[in-house]
Amino acid sequence: MPASAYDRSNIFARILRGELPCRKVYEDPFALAFHDIHPKAAVHVLVIPKGEYVSFVDFTADAPAEMQAGFWRAVAATARALGVEPGFRLAANTGAAGGQVVFHFHVHIVSGPRT
Ligand code: 5GP
Numbered sequence: 001m002p003a004s005a006y007d008r009s010n011i012f013a014r015i016l017r018g019e020l021p022c023r024k025v026y027e028d029p030f031a032l033a034f035h036d037i038h039p040k041a042a043v044h045v046l047v048i049p050k051g052e053y054v055s056f057v058d059f060t061a062d063a064p065a066e067m068q069a070g071f072w073r074a075v076a077a078t079a080r081a082l083g084v085e086p087g088f089r090l091a092a093n094t095g096a097a098g099g100q101v102v103f104h105f106h107v108h109i110v111s112g113p114r115t
Contacts, residue, residue: 048104091110
């Protein structure tokens, strides 16, 4: 999906606008983090930027430097808030062929035994 095809009705856009609920873990001016609705491990949290970016490729190409730095710091702050700093995995499924289902850029933080 090209960057121009950002769909404002995607689920994460609706969560960002407060139209759908989420189990919030962390929020700051750059990002929102919340528990995945279908956790694949003991800890499975999604971090999304507060901007219209379809994927990792789109975000890293188009987001202003302040937003990119703020987003990755928010990922780290979320890991701290979750208490998973001793060990966790980050994943960003990118493009339909890469397993991306929701086309608002997001990073999965996964830790602990698979569920
Ligand atoms: P993707 O495959 O796009 O990287 O992952 C999308 C993730 O979003 C999946 O792990 C899925 O369980 C999660 N998800 C889909 N819809 C919702 C929702 O409405 N709320 C939350 N919290 N997670 C969702």
